[in-house]
Amino acid sequence: MPEQIQEIAVPPGVGEVMVEEHELQRRVAELGSELSRDYEGRELFMMGVLKGAVFFLADLMRHVHVPCELDFMAVSSYGSLTDSSGVVRILKDLDSSIEGRDVLIVEDIVDSGLTLNYLQRNLRGRNPRSLEVCALLVKPGRRKIDLPIRYVGFEIPNRYVVGYGLDLDQRYRNLPYVAAIDEHLQGRAA
Ligand code: IMP
Ligand code: MG
16 A cells, blocks of 8 residues: 555644654653663553553553553543643542552653642552552643652643643644643643
C-alpha cells in the first residue's frame, strides 16, 4: 500500500501545536526502553489515571519489555475546568492489591501537582515495593508542590493543552498531537 501523508486539520479553538505526533511517538518509545532497563528482572504494575493517560499508557506499554500488569484509577479533582484544587475523590479504585509490587503511576500531565500528590500519598499507604511516576507532560512553572517525577516526557510552558488524551471539557482527546488552546477559549473555559 502506498504510504499516505495525511494533513490533519487543526480544529477551531485549537491553537499552536506544542508536541508533534512523531515527537510523541519517539519519546514514548524512549521512555519504554528506559523503563525496560530500569525494571529488568522485575515485574511492573502500571497504573493509569483515567481518562487522559489511556492513550499515552497504551502506547508506552507496547515499548516495555518486562512483564507488566495494567490497572486504572479514576479520580475527580474539584476545581474549575482548567484548574484542579487538590481535593480529590476516587471514582474508580484499583482492581488488585499493590502490596509488595513495583508500581508506576502513569499520568498524562502534571500541572499544580496536587492530584499526583494525593495519589502518591494514597498509594504509598498500600505498601508497594516501589512507587514511581511517569508523566507525559509537566508544566514546571505551575507546580504548587515539589514532587519527584522519575520519568518525564516533555516539559511544556504554562499553556492549557489538549490532544493525545488530554481534554477540554471532554473534547479533543482524539487529536494525535498536543496543542495549546487558544487564549480566548481558555479564558472562557476557566
Ligand atoms: P494538577 O492536579 O493541577 O497537577 O492537575 C492534574 C490534572 O489536571 C491532570 O491529570 C489533567 O487531567 C488535568 N490538567 C492539568 N493541566 C491540563 C492541561 O493543560 N490540559 C488538559 N488537562 C490538564
Ligand atoms: Mg488526569
